Amino acid sequence: MKKFSWRGLSIIIFILVTAFYLAPLAIPNLPGWWSKHTLKLGLDLKGGMQILLEVDTSQLSAADARGAVEQNIKIIRERIDQFGVAEPTIQKLGEKRIMVQLPGVSDFEAAENLIKQTAMLEFRVVAQPDEAKRVLDSIDANVSANLDRFPALKKLEELDKAILPESDSLNQTTVAGVFSSLIRPGEMDQEIQFDSIRLIQDLLADSLFQQMVPAGWQLALERADAASPRSDRALHVLSSAVELSGGDLARAKVEYGSSTSTDPRVANKPYVSIEMKREGARKFERVTADNVGKRLAIVLDGVVYSAPNIQERIGGGRAQITGRFTSSEVNELAIVLNTGNLIAPIKPISTSIIGATLGSDSIRSGSMAGMIGLGIVMIFMALYYKLSGLITDFALIFNVGFILAILTAFGATLTLPGIAGIVLTIGMAVDANVLVFERIREELDAGKTPRSAVDAGYKRAGITVWDANITTLIAAAVLYQFGTGPVRGFALTLTIGIIGSMFCALVFVRSIFDTFVVTGTKKTFSV
Amino acid sequence: MRIFSNTHVPFVEIRKITYVISIIFVLAGLVGLFTRGLNWSIDFTSGVAAKVNLSALDSSVSPVKIEDMRSILMENGFPEAEIQHVGAEDASTFMIKLKSKQADDEVSADTKTRVIQIIKDNFPEHVKGRDMNSEVIQEIYEVGPKVGGELRTQFLLAVAIALILMIVYIWFRFELTFGLMAIVALAHDVIIIVGIFALTGKEISVQILAALLTIVGYSINDTIVIFDRIREDLKANRKEPMGKVINHSINQTLSRTAITSVTTFFTAFSLYLFGGAVLHDFAFAICLGVIFGTYSSIFIASNLVLDFSKLTHKEKQTAQNLSRKK
DSSP, X not given: OOXXXXXXXXXXXXXXXXXXXXXXXXXXXXXXXXXXXXXXXXXXXXXEEEEEEEEOOTTSOHXXXXXHHHHHHHHHHHHHHHHTOSSOEEEEETTTEEEEEEETOOOHHHHHHHHHOOOOEEEEEBOOHHHHHHHHHHHXXXXXXXXXXXXXHHHXXXXXXXXXXXXXXXXXXXXXXXXXXXXEEOSSSEEEOHHHHHHHHHHHHOHHXXXXXXXXXXXXXXXXXXXXXXSOEEEEEEESSOSEEGGGEEEEEEEEOOTTOSOTTTTTSEEEXXXXXXXXXXXXXXXXXXXXXXXXXXXXXXXXXXXXXXXXXXXSSEEEEOSSOOHHHHHHHHHHHHHOOOSXXXXXXXXXXXXXXXXXXXXXXXXXXXXXXXXXXXXXXXXXXXXXXXXXXXXXHHHHHHHHHHHHHTTOEEOHHHHHHHHHHHHHHHHHHHHHHHXXXXXXXXXXXXXXXXXXXXHHHHHHHHHHHHHHHHHHHHHXXXXXXXXXXXXXXXXXXXXXXXXXXXXXXXXXXXXXXXXXXXXXXXX | OOSSSSOOOOTTXXXXXXHHHHHHHHHHHHHHHHHHOOEEOHHHHOEEEEEEEOOOSSTTSOOOOHHHHHHHHHHTTOTXXXXXXXXXXXXXXXXXXXXXXXXXXXXXXXXXXXXHHHHHHHOHHHHTTSOIIIIIEEEEEEEOHHHHHHHHXXXXXXXXXXXXXXXHHHHHHSOHHHHHHHHHHHHHHHHHHHHHHHHHTXXXXXXHHHHHHHHHHHHHHHHHHHHHHHHHHHHHOTTSOHHHHHHHHHHHHHHHHHHHHHHHHHHHHHHHHHSOHHHHHHXXXXXXXXXXXXXXXXXXXXXXXXXXXXXXXXXXXXXXXXXXXX
């Protein structure tokens, strides 16, 4: 070593960093602190789901709204952890959006439900049959008086009139209002036919309709049965007083009813058993004592899960949520109950789901295209610039390694557009070298010695390389700023690629030239 | 080996011809844009896109025809569904797209679930024995109307910012005329490519927009290399007329321009051929971008600088201003 050189040091650092971050990909048994630095694959390569959620804070006060998003993120994270997803990403985007990425998840419906469920648990007393009838009649009267405000119901009534003309004698006896015409009295409850369920759901969510319900009462649909989705669902009339809520809950856990159990609701079926806190247990005891003979509905997010009869006063604060659950449903129910309810409701505003097979196909074809592109460019460079081309090829391989290493170092994920970015970088990376080599050729043609031709070439072309690449960097930076997910990955690889290729061309290749190729007073230079 | 050595192509003299060629292409692009419009993907329109594979395990089950799929979706309340085959016709793989027509026409949150249910109910033999979530549904995207609209605004903003920053940089390093003409050449490239997408009915997705911005970056890179040479040559030959110097500069850099275009085109084309369906249109856009970007750098950008300087009688001043910069 003649003297200390910054260039030499930077090359050593460059190679060490690249080697450090790429080693885990090549060597299997590295210590944990080292092997944890591996390149993460994006959802589009690995398969999985991504949900963008928006938190609805319109019902909250300004002070609560501020904390609501963070609180929701905490709850969602807890739920996902209990659900068992490896390496989930949950981040806040903007003011009130949450981005959830779940790599490798295949049961996406369950995952989506788990995340978006508000999980507001309530115990409410069910109206007695005569009370229920009174409530429904009064809703009917209110709705008929304001029929213009419910276009869907109005349309229905007009249809009815077309089928049963006013003068028809039949109509005189069936004076039921249009709302209760949707309801069919069942054995125990009012049933809603499958076709009308959507309409009823829309009505229940409509704040105008909620005003039609007499004070002290509210309506709720029974939970859909996953096994027979087209079956009828019961419509319950519930007292609006909440007897117990999620806050009274100590914990929920999954249990399996024994096959010999006499209770048909739990026999041989999974259910969730809940245990209340001390205070909750007291409340539960009072409610059951006051309402013996009535039914108590267990309502989650406005949907009735079950409405068992209260046979006697129940102490100890234990209850069961039964229903026709599958074992995964029962698990998710227990998870949402245990993690508590979301502070503010959330709504998915965009979802992407990518199957694992598509992802692995993409990796294969993407890297194949990369290899072929790299091969062609390398052959071309070697043919066109001979020895200098070979040196460039060598640097090019380092450049690709450098991109992967820096992506790893940033903890970035490799996406399919990211692979495309690397492939394109290969094509564009040689540009800096081409600029310099063409310039060196010109200088050599002008009669300079190899030594001074190389110096002049780098000096002159260096300016161009900077100018040209800075403008490309501007495009990449804006792309990064604007893009989401995959596009961002593309911009990042492009940026790293540009920086890497400038380093390779201006420092790396040049050092090789200076050290090995144009030493002393050599007369020829292969370019 | 040398492809172009000491060329003396009269790029500046033939500029009338190349202007006409460019105008024809740009007009064709604009006609395409205004008559056929752009086919925005659901990233922007909002809606649902699903790729489903319905090849049955049981080989005696006949493959699903595209008409079957269309009529079943129509019966179930999705008459507007766009359905395409993915891959070979007997592969029974379909891309189903349900776009919302207007931004405020909300695709209800469970459209996705309903589509999955329809497929489950209507093709029982084809999905039998296969896992619905990981095998039948290969990918599914649902974009709410809010997100779609925002994305478009964001993108236009991004393009505007990128262009302004580039003009400023070129102004700083060269001259305002150079910056403005470089942007005109860029607009030329982008209009032609977007026009080709409009004419072929290819979809404009987020990835295509990323490709367009990459093309912008590539094309400006190409243009600047030539500008750089012009700056250098103008400094060295102050007595020569500007047109002659520019022509010389383009010829001097021709070999570099050609080689870089070729290597970039190789890689983009290998992405197009081997990169798989997802990257197909992306790579197509980049290939076009390399072709038109190179064309505009050689034939349009510098010639425009010359004509604009002549028009404003500032040739001398431009050369002087440039000489002061490094």
